[in-house]
Amino acid sequence: MYFGRRRNWSIPYVLFLVFFVLVPLALIVLFAFTSEAGGFSFENFRKFLMHPEAMNILIYSIGVALITTILCLLIGYPAAYILSRMETSRARLLVMLFILPMWINFLIRTLATVALFDFLRLPLGEGALLFGMVYNFLPFMIYPIYNILLKTDQNLIEAAQDLGANPRQVFFRTILPLSFPGITSGIMMVFMPVISTFAIAELLTINNIKLFGTTLQENIYNGMWNYGAALSLLMLLLIGIISLFNNQGSAKAAEEGGLI
């Protein structure tokens, strides 16, 4: 009889969320505000502010994320646009090909990229890092934009033509503004994970360049749980603020089919 009630079906999910999302989050907050010795303190945050190195890494990471996002957008938008104009069956195949690399483990893919760079005698470093980032996150930009372009009402394009817009004007005055929701979801889906990734940076720069994710990982790895938790919390806040900002900008857009 408990089974009959529809609301009871949500119990497993609620339990999952409590144990694997809420509790860990609470623990992060708890650790972040606890000193090594135990007891409430702001020590971890003070440490972050006192060490310009950590701050610089954060700024550098944001820079890498920005550049990656811009590159993904510049490459991804035209790709999505071309795909959306294609005949559906062919477009579906090509979208599939874009997404196919995602089926391979992300570490193996990155190791393969390292091997490729070695084979071509290209230096590992900043360039390789950006290449790896774009390579890994491009599908996340293409897919939401492709989706929204596909859903664009053909009538609106005809209406623009009808009102005197030449092909360039049709694009800049209707298609582009109508695809903003797709662009914002694409940006969110690229920008946020890039800030926190560390494996790509580690492998493609032979650990020469540290991203914020790397710093985080090192601290946790070396048992500095409290400091690590504080850094995680900072990053969480940063991402939270960005997505909040994004949601406000496109509250209407989001309901029209953005992914986030």
Add this chain to the structure above:
Amino acid sequence: MVLKDINLSIGKGEFVTILGPSGCGKTTLMRLIGGFLKAIEGEITIAGVDMTNTPPHLRPVNTVFQRYALFPHLNVFGNIAFGLNLKRLPQEEIKKRVMHVLKIVTMTDYEERDVDTLSGGQQQRVAIARAIVNEPEVLLLDEPLAALDLKMRKDMQMEIKAMHKKLGISFVYVTHDQEEALTLSDRIVVMREGEIQQIGTPAQIYNEPQNSFVADFIGESNILNGIMIKDRFVEFAGHQFECVDKGFELHEPVDVVIRPEDIYIFEKLEAAQFSGKVTSSIFKGVHYEMMVTTPEGFEFMIQDYNCFEVGQTVGMLVKPFDIQVMKKERLCNTFKGTVIDKSHIRFLGNNFSCDDAQRFESGASVKVNIDFRNVILHDNEEDGMLSGSVIFILYKGDHYHLTVLTEGDEHIFADTNDIWDDGDRVGISISPDTIQVENI
């Protein structure tokens, strides 16, 4: 949709309606005028300039789309100013013109509103404003009122008519609603399956339909098979009537149309041309709509202000000028065929058994005639030699005249007493002794 033999010229400032059932090619024709489709053959001229290959953005034509197609990323002002902004007019001029058309469509003070927050009728007005603000030579309206409720539709009809008068530009209005067409237009173009059936003023189309399709599509009508006895005399429903039509051959089969309001109905049988029994009577607000069956088995629809009881025997009379006589498009099904052997003939992509084939050499090309009555329709598609779907049903008073579209895109016409629905899938067969073969 393929358009055939379209020859239409629209005067400056004229209100022309393109009317027809869905799939008749009216939208295709409109898209050709708008430039969204390219004509493979023929030409389109607007204001004396050949525009056949001109892309839509260079044509002096604006469109009000069926689903309005307002830009969701722009507000009302932005939508209406879209075309003017593209022309890079000074902002002041744009503002003045937008405000002016907002006044015409009675939407003043709405310019800052988001288009999503508007009702259907308001969106419709914005769509019209967005089109007329550009002062086109031609305004195309693609079923603009289809999405509105009845009351709103009536109001908007009046407003569109008034706007047309005020603006003096040509309106091309596409609709499947005959009542709308009659109300609005200077001229109506009735279309069916890519061909123009009739062009005329609303009164001409209503009073003098050129064929049974037009008569059936516009308004209510009684359509019957008739025979022209001689000039000004026609026989139908087992009686002879005086009419005003002439120029037909002696005993030529014709279609006769009588509007339900043109049959006089009364109790006294002495003055009647023919009589019948009332089988149903429904009050329609202003008039009663009655079905009357004659002893000969013909059913008439009659509209009258007086009510006659069901079961009552009534007399009826039709005045000569209320009888519209039309040439029949065809008297029987005609196909091109090939004789296979002494007992088989091939047409419509199938081999049919045919008794008449023995008179011809194998391999001969022949003309095959089949009476409408001899086309047999089956409920199960598998029971027929061919399958198809019913695309048009015409009630002829005592039987139905069906148009069936076969899988091979050919038309077969069948007379039947059975009731079918539009779109029904049917099997088609033809008895071997009813196929008549002729030399070409």
